[in-house]
Amino acid sequence: xxxxxxxxxxxxxxxxxxxxxxxxxxxxxxxxxxxxxxxxxxxxxxxxxxxxxxxxxxxxxxxxxxxxxxxxxxxxxxxxxxxxxxxxxxxxxxxxxxxxxxxxxxxxxxxxxxxxxxxxxxxxxxxxxxxxxxxxxxxxxxxxxxxxxxxxxxxxxxxxxxxxxxxxxxxxxxxxxxxxxxxxxxxxxxxxxxxxxxxx
Numbered sequence: 001x002x003x004x005x006x007x008x009x010x011x012x013x014x015x016x017x018x019x020x021x022x023x024x025x026x027x028x029x030x031x032x033x034x035x036x037x038x039x040x041x042x043x044x045x046x047x048x049x050x051x052x053x054x055x056x057x058x059x060x061x062x063x064x065x066x067x068x069x070x071x072x073x074x075x076x077x078x079x080x081x082x083x084x085x086x087x088x089x090x091x092x093x094x095x096x097x098x099x100x101x102x103x104x105x106x107x108x109x110x111x112x113x114x115x116x117x118x119x120x121x122x123x124x125x126x127x128x129x130x131x132x133x134x135x136x137x138x139x140x141x142x143x144x145x146x147x148x149x150x151x152x153x154x155x156x157x158x159x160x161x162x163x164x165x166x167x168x169x170x171x172x173x174x175x176x177x178x179x180x181x182x183x184x185x186x187x188x189x190x191x192x193x194x195x196x197x198x199x200x
Contacts, residue, residue, distance in 0.1 A: 016184060021052070034134050047171060050114075057106060065105075072091070
């Protein structure tokens with residue numbers, strides 16, 4: 001199988017990492033791959049924030065827990081803004097992670113990569129996910145695992161954390177990825193639906 005096609009098909013989200021640092025050289029190579037993603041009108045609007053400070057990662061986890069707990073308390077008021085709050089599975093996962101004594105958001109990953117753009121960017125979210133996909137595929141080819149962390153959106157509600165992340169002015173975090181060496185190698189092809197395509 002073509003190597004790129006194989007990488008796309010066998011890359012998996014990793015939620016269990018070795019306690020092993022990732023070298024600066026590898027991190028820079030991975031971010032460089034993110035920079036080569038396509039963007040609307042070629043604007044390249046992103047900023048990449050790479051966090052390896054374990055103390056800061058732990059602090060971010062604590063802030064996310066606080067924000068998710070508050071969201072759960074106000075779920076009936078917030079449903080118009082967050083439709084997931086009407087989903088029982090989402091609520092169960094959110095509650096388990098927010099009240100766990102362990103890191104059930106970043107899974108003790110040694111690295112976080114955040115892709116941010118201007119808050120009012122028309123295509124910021126799409127551009128950021130394009131860059132994130134490049135990062136995830138590059139990481140996989142280098143023996144690393146990644147996972148997109150949706151709950152990390154709560155970072156944008158914490159001025160204290162945003163200040164510590166030193167984001168560019170008026171930026172918001174669009175995508176947060178965990179990154180590290182996986183404890184278990186997942187290299188089999190996952191099952192995928194085949195009833196969701198139309199060829200005209």
